[in-house]
Amino acid sequence: MNQPHYKLYIDGKWTEGSAGQVMHSQNPATGENWASFACASEEDVNQAVRSAKAALNNPAWRDMTQTARGKLLYRLAELIEENAELIGRVETTDSGKLLAETQSQTKYVGDYYRYYAGLADKIEGAVLPIDKPDMHVFTTRHPIGVVAAIVPWNAQMFLTATKLGPALAAGCTVILKASEYAPAPMFEFAKLVEQAGFPKGVVSVITGDAPNCAIPLTRHPDIDRIAFTGGPETARHVVRNSAENFAVTSLELGGKSPIIVFEDADLETASNGLIAGNFGASGQSCVAGSRGLIHRPILNKLIEIIKEKASKIVIGDPLEANTHMGPLCTEAQINTIKDTLEKAKSQGATIHLGGAPLDQAGNYMAPTLVECAHNETETLKVEMFGPVMSLIPFDTEDEAIVIANGTEYGLGSGVFTQNIARAHRVSQKIRSGICWVNTYRAVSPIAPFGGFNESGYGREAGTEAILDYTRTKTTWINTSAEPMANPFVMR
Structure with a gap:
């Protein structure tokens, strides 16, 4: 041919x-x-x-x-x-x-x-x-x-x-x-x-x-x-x-967009938002919500929900209708992810899911979930352009805002909460060009972004x-x- x-x-x-x-x-x-x-x-x-x-x-x-x-x-x-x-x-x-x-x-x-x-x-x-x-x-x-x-x-x-x-x-x-x-x-x-x-x-x-x-x-x-x-x-x-x-x-x-999940959030919506922000498009998005900031009381529960959902992700031929995640565009992305994960592990990070390329032809990377002990963990800093979700706990609203803004980037952000006053308050304090509340990765010709x-x-x-x-x-x-x-x- x-x-x-x-x-x-x-x-x-x-x-x-x-x-x-x-x-x-x-x-x-x-x-x-x-x-x-x-x-x-x-x-x-x-x-x-x-x-x-x-x-x-x-x-x-x-x-x-x-x-x-x-x-x-x-x-x-x-x-x-x-x-x-x-x-x-x-x-x-x-x-x-x-x-x-x-x-x-x-x-x-x-x-x-x-x-x-x-x-x-x-x-x-x-x-x-x-x-x-x-x-x-x-x-x-x-x-x-x-x-x-x-x-x-x-x-x-x-x-x-x-x-x-x-x-x-x-x-x-x-x-x-x-x-x-x-x-x-x-x-x-x-x-x-x-x-x-x-x-x-x-x-x-x-x-x-x-x-x-x-x-x-x-x-x-x-x-x-x-x-x-x-x-x-x-x-x-x-x-x-x-x-x-x-x-x-x-x-x-680029970006290292934060997604903040408060303890009052609907966890079904929040987990779907985190998956959309990290595993949608195989993480190959400038607005990927690759820093998940999770209220400490719900961290372990949310990790289990994400692991359960991620286990059902269909990885395969991107031309097939039932595929959820396809390959990454370049081999260089795979290498960046592997190097970044190795450094994160040496910094005390825990990998709950994935963490390695798939053993098959093509540039396939397993959906990966990382729990970070501190905000200097490598996966929270490097834009990997791949399916790597990093979670870090917070205790107070003010702490969440400090962590969210603790980056040189400022493209996208997300907030998940059922408290409308908190949604307004926090969304305006995050230094980013876009903030999604109780959703993620939505666009429109009517809405500016940058x-x-x-x-x-x-x-x-x-x-x-x-x-x-x-x-x-x-x-x-x-x-x-x-x-x-x-x-x-x-x-």
Whole structure:
């Protein structure tokens, strides 16, 4: 059987990389190569940026009404939903994520494009009540320019929608840089962008390594905006690169999100929330609730409930409908988890469940439950991007808040309690961009998300995101019939 080969999509054309570099993508469930893809060189990056800049100034896009831009996004949403099964299957084969999740998530991101399609002609300026009666002054919002949108391999369709939706609605042009790990669904998505009828150059899709692709892209002088999702170390390089072009930058980074469970919580709901936050997507989520803070009186009972539930988790082929957990995307994740668990054990941690890779082909890791004796335990500090749940007890509400905030991250958080006053009080004291109460891992195009501290800055989704892809212009019109006053005095 022939393996699929994916080309770069630049300026409305499908092309091999100019340097001839090709990479292979492994199926994490089998460890075997299943597809190949062209990699961008610096020359290809330059071409993508040139075409994006040309499209920005092309009347076909520049003069398109905001309503017409919205209609293109509506069409793209329809195409995504029509092709969700195909894209989901490609993403699962490429990344190991569950087919049930990749297909449902792909269908759902259509709502993100519809949301921004509806906002496209709601980008408004204002007439200012200026303090000079002979002046008519108003503001308008204009596209910020050429956007570099950089997404990781996990939740690709979702993370693309939160960037591409508002950027296109605002009238920007976009170079979408897919991860060199599992980029295949991004190229399937590029076919839909083409079918939707966007003018050439408005969206390009490329991938490649850091020296040849990511670095030339993020430091390119014609990039006006960088929207990055990934890890903190890579983000530091992105920020340094943006010093070359002064691009406006937003960063959605990693996390070690706390889930606080109080003794009055419904334990069925709380245990499901902990499992969703740690074993959902095999723990491969930036908002994974990998620090479980448990009120001491219920710790042992909750451990038994989680062990019982985890014993019923079906681990296997991510393409099968009854599978709950599939493989991790890369072998490097397995190695990070093993090293972190070894250090945690040396620090006094107790492993109640799992703790090792499965003895089979593919990157499979057993769901793992760790009880930590103190807040400096390694599993409470390292973002492992795998199915490892670490629990630590607390005695008072104030102590729980101190532990929750005792991290350099600040992306997600969860609170489980039936006390509504406590829910309001604690949720506002946790320093995180998102807080879920009596649920976990819920998203919506209407709700902004992003982080504090080393989890990044800027927000994606919601109405405010579209404004981040615009710049405000202020226009002054002199309405006086009299000649201009003294030119040497500022008015």
